[in-house]
Amino acid sequence: MQEHEKLFKDFLKAKGLKLTLPRRVILDTIFTYHQHFNVDALYDVIRKDHQNVSRATIYRTMPLLVESGLIKQSLRCQSKDHYEHIYGHSDHLHFLCIKCGNIIEVESKEIEKTLKKLAATKNFDISDYNLGAKGVCESCQKKIL
Amino acid sequence: MQEHEKLFKDFLKAKGLKLTLPRRVILDTIFTYHQHFNVDALYDVIRKDHQNVSRATIYRTMPLLVESGLIKQSLRCQSKDHYEHIYGHSDHLHFLCIKCGNIIEVESKEIEKTLKKLAATKNFDISDYNLGAKGVCESCQKKIL
DNA sequence: GCTACTTTTGCGAATGAGTCTCAAAACTCT
DNA sequence: AGAGTTTTGAGACTCATTCGCAAAAGTAGC
Structure with a gap:
């Protein structure tokens, strides 16, 4: 197993x-x-x-x-x-391309740390992050529309 | 108008x-x-x-x-x-309490800056952030279940 | 203000992801 | 193997969101 x-x-x-x-x-x-x-x-x-x-x-x-x-x-x-x-994958954030739908994953230790700090100031007990952005990826920017 | x-x-x-x-x-x-x-x-x-x-x-x-x-x-x-x-509101992130459903808003200049930097390294053109976390807020932590 | 043209609207029907019901099947323990 | 529980598949169902359409409202030019 x-x-x-x-x-x-x-x-x-x-x-x-x-x-x-x-x-x-x-x-x-x-x-x-x-x-x-x-x-x-x-x-x-x-x-x-x-x-x-x-x-x-x-x-x-x-x-x-x-x-x-x-x-x-x-x-x-x-x-x-x-x-x-999650299991076997380190934390990361997502850039979702609104043109092609692809997801780019990026390491995000720094953001995570900041988020935890912020949560602490509010005494908020985080169970799950959700970090990312939508936009247009490099290759879609090059496509002429 | x-x-x-x-x-x-x-x-x-x-x-x-x-x-x-x-x-x-x-x-x-x-x-x-x-x-x-x-x-x-x-x-x-x-x-x-x-x-x-x-x-x-x-x-x-x-x-x-x-x-x-x-x-x-x-x-x-x-x-x-x-x-x-958005209009008239500065950027912020959300802590959503999974117990009471309340949303805590927090200023997030620093995270935003980091996110932009990361996006730049991938040549990703951000149109919209999505930042937040789920968890348990302070007052719900105090409630005895 | 009126006409001709386009966009918009409200309504109700349709869609579709996700949930629920229920009787049959699968587990677990003895 | 039997009793008692949890799970399952199938299809019905929900409910947020979208669509189709004929009527209504905006707009620009007269």
Whole structure:
């Protein structure tokens, strides 16, 4: 059993829940194929090998994965919630290109530090960051429109 | 005509569009009553005095207001898009309390500066920031669960 | 102010991501 | 294997947001 499976299993167990086959398939698929993803795309990938995992189950599993700390909710894009890995990935922020939809990831230690400092001044207990910007990426700027 | 009306009118004109009565009502209501708001709440307020402004028109006007730079899209909360003023408000970031739903606003010059610097290294042309964190606010931390 | 033209509006229908229900299936423990 | 719980898939459902359309309102030129 891989590391992330073990973590998820422990998390579930602590809540009296089970690491079932569909949950395992979802978790493994996420950690095999995807960086950023949304449920729809995930569903398509999963369906290739497992025709019997339903959308509902994926939707039901996402909050568990988020709560477990393995993934987090990320940008909302084209009216869909997106997710990204946390486990095994260092904090970073996103630049979302509004022309091509690509996401550029950038290390963000400094911003993170500042944010924590600010939160401390307000006695706010941060559970999750959301840092980024929308704009136009380098290659889209070069395209003549 | 108030300042923000003039700005919006000029913006619309430049696009060959018109500052109609419904658009004016929407704009004025936003700038009179609201800091953060969502379309639903805005609709209720507007309806008190103007029974003939439809939801569809509000939905259609929001992107124009965003594009004009008067307001921006903000946190998404309870499955609803939220908006906030920009015109007349300095940049700030949000701490959203996941217990009580309150939003704490904090000045963020420093983070902004860092973000701009990072964007510059990637040649990314920022049009809109999105900075914030979720967590638990001071008073909710004190509540015993 | 009136005409001709374009944009806008309100209404209700449509869309679509995400949630819920429920009976059947899968786990877990003994 | 059986009892008791949690999960699941399928499809119905919700509800924010968008769309289509015919009527209404703005605008520019007379």
